[in-house]
Amino acid sequence: MSMLKEGRPTAPVPVKEAHMAPTTATGNRALMLEEALIFEIGSTDTTGVDFAEAPKVASRLGSLARTDSIGLPGLSEQETVRHYTRLSRQNYAIDLGLFPLGSCTMKHNPRLNEKVARMPGFADIHPLQPQSTVQGALGVINELAFWLIDLTGMHGVAMTPKAGAHGELCGLLCIRAALEARGDARSVILVPESAHGTNPATAAFCGYKVEDIPATPDGRVDLDALKARLGPDVAAVMITNPNTCGLFERDMKLISDAVHAAGAFVYCDGANFNAIVGRVRPGDLGIDAMHINLHKTFSTPHGGGGPGSGPVVLSEALSPFGPLPYTARMADGTIHLIEEDNVGEEMPNSFGRMSAFHGQMGMFTRALTYILSHGADGLRQVSGDAVLNANYILRSLEDVLDAPFGPSGPCMHEALFSDKGLADGFTTLDIAKGLIDEGFHPMTMYFPLVVHGAMLVEPTETESKGALDQFIMALRSLAERARAGDEALKGAPYHAPRRRLDETLAARKPILTWTDPALAEAAE
């Protein structure tokens, strides 16, 4: 053992045996810090904000002054910063490592985009300011709209939808409005089994009956079955392309032609547009409406569950029915926000407003920044590298994980595996939880539904080869353990802030808000 002159040891005693680390008095494990709820550490008398004294005036609240205790605990600024910093460290994030959540597209979020969104000229303007005072903001919407149309080869775009599912709603409302305008009530929407759950939910929310379209053995829409089902009752077909099996729908144009011939419309779920951006224009495939998740293709941050943004590009047939408000560039270069106040006779068929204001401005600034940063060459490289990375993972692991569509050719931006070949009693969930211990976020599991025990891996274009190789090594090791029936895997994760959580317990007796245990006890 080496020592300092003072006699303090400077090198550790070698660890001889692998033993369980002793528990600590606090429950903390060095940098892994437990954090109580604000209701347990704060008090209603504490605040982290100082205000000027309120003017002494006679209240105009009438009889409505709030006199009850609201029960909102406060913390000083220091405690607040520490509370949320500690909580943040219990999260996995794209900033920490590869986040291969298929169909969700977790790619790097450039920080310039954050900086731009916070410029006071964008962050500190009110949605109802006079238009002369927000020409730059309207310019952002108009410019982003222009590039979205350019990139998709479509005719128009509705910018107001708040997220992908809201965009689906927008697209279906356009379709329904267009059908009603020609006096053609139709009641059915066809959706493939592999579709995102939002597709059938949206169709039902708009009052449509949902029917499945069967798939071919190679994971694509069965064109013949679709043609056989088309008829005067079908309003639209909702198709995800590239689809959720990570495959391009080769027959897309033929599908569109058949749908159009039957008097129906083609809705495309554009969740996977990131796989083809700069290389394929949906407008060339006969699509009538497609939402673009700005947080996927154009990398606005996911924020732990939103906010999203879901502009919908529209064909010439559907554009007249899009929502209010929208922007229009005038001959003199000014940009007008067209809303109920000034729409006049311009867009008599608009289906109306679908959210209070003009859409997710804070996401528009980020997405436009992303598009201009990447440019035409960069965006083409984005889809190219995304597809290259996914195929690299597919081919590097198909000897240890079953890839049901692997033999039929390259995948697009995501690689799909199944649980076939795992030892009895071992599941996709075990591999997912094992990945947590290996320092990765799990892939999407059990989706799409068309593959048993699906594992959908989407690396995205913003991963280095080194990161991919490390991920492949980890997943290979887990696949081998699951094939060999390594029981230890069933206990994973061991090293996360929490072990597997009991979701059944949570649903059986839901605890959705905090109750003071003392009060809860008194009530019993």
Added chain:
Amino acid sequence: MRYLPLTDADRADMLSVIGAASIDDLFVDVPAEARLTDKIAGLPDHASELAVERHMAALARKNLSAGEVPFFLGAGAYKHHVPASVDHLIQRGEFLTAYTPYQPEIAQGTLQVLFEFQTQVARLLGCDVANASMYDGSTACWEAIVMARRITKRGKALLSSGLHPHYVSVADTMAKFTGDALVHEAPTLDAATDIDALIASIDKDTSCVVVQYPDILGRIADLTPLADAAHAAGALLVAVVTEPVALGACRAPGHMGADIVVGEGQSIGVGLQFGGPYLGLFACKQKYVRQMPGRLCGETLDAAGKRGFVLTLSTREQHIRREKATSNICTNSGLCALAFSIHMTLLGEKGLRELAALNHGLAVQAADRLSQVPGVTLVNDSFFNEFTLILTKDAREVVRNLADKGVLAGVSLGRLFPAAPQIGKGLVVAVTETVTAQDIEALAAALQEELA
């Protein structure tokens, strides 16, 4: 390209593993006629960070930001001071760049925040439970109407004339496709709200009454009689709060009998951002929780017996129930919920009450001062931080003219209700803690000159 880490050597290595000659060969499933052989037309090539920042900054400079001038706009979006630590904390990469917490073992940060957020929202609105957020107030309002239909199995909703007209428009849009019947009129410029008229209109077909509190003109009224009347007829009361700071001073709708309380949470922690992203608040009575839309976070235990949090009751949701889901909502407004929760934690009850008192005090001073301007009449006899003035001419024109003079005076009723010219002289004025005595004087002087 600075965001793309692969080198050409990497690409060549990877292609050889895959067994493809080029990246283009990986797109073999795309029919040749649909494949672009070159870069997309019109868009310039990639640009430096500096060049892009310059372009965006030039666009930002074309806007007049609220902090630059005396500023009195509200009507569903409010300028409040957001403490610096809020924006710092939401930019922690572990929050900003995380996904929806589908893997709870490594998402306890987001999940605990959501559990705390749900509790804060429920307590603020006076309800038993709240969800993990919706897109914004207007879409939350529509979801409440749909939820009331599911619960009551009736399809007629009475919308108060004091409900934000954009919220009405959103409901109108959706109702065209769902078949719900919506009853609604433009407000009249009276001190009293339309509660008595609403009570008289409730019948056996009514699914819910939707009332805003404070309403679009800034008026506040006791909702208890309306709740009683709705319940007596088997209908629900849906209350809409677009200015949650008000609930630091005013009684909570849930405590006045509202069954569902929805709102716009932007005021707390989320900036103006030209209208989005915002934060839909959604709360209700415990007995209706399984009919709620959106994500819910619940407490549970892990395999070692430690407390933890998970998304729960997901059998209501689209990814499980597909076409039978309570809503098609998937993404919520997670980062805005985080901002709201941090700001609310900084405030605490003490700070929230002080903030509300400051807003109300300044608003009273402003209402008194502006009422003295010749040609200006105050509509409200009660209000929180927003009130309506009647001017002697169309308020749209006044707002535009004052903007040219560097005063953002408020929101004209003409812009909000273009189909109701009879209230076109109305101006809705919001006064928050960001307004100074000088700002109030500037508005009074500008109005006096404009109306002279």
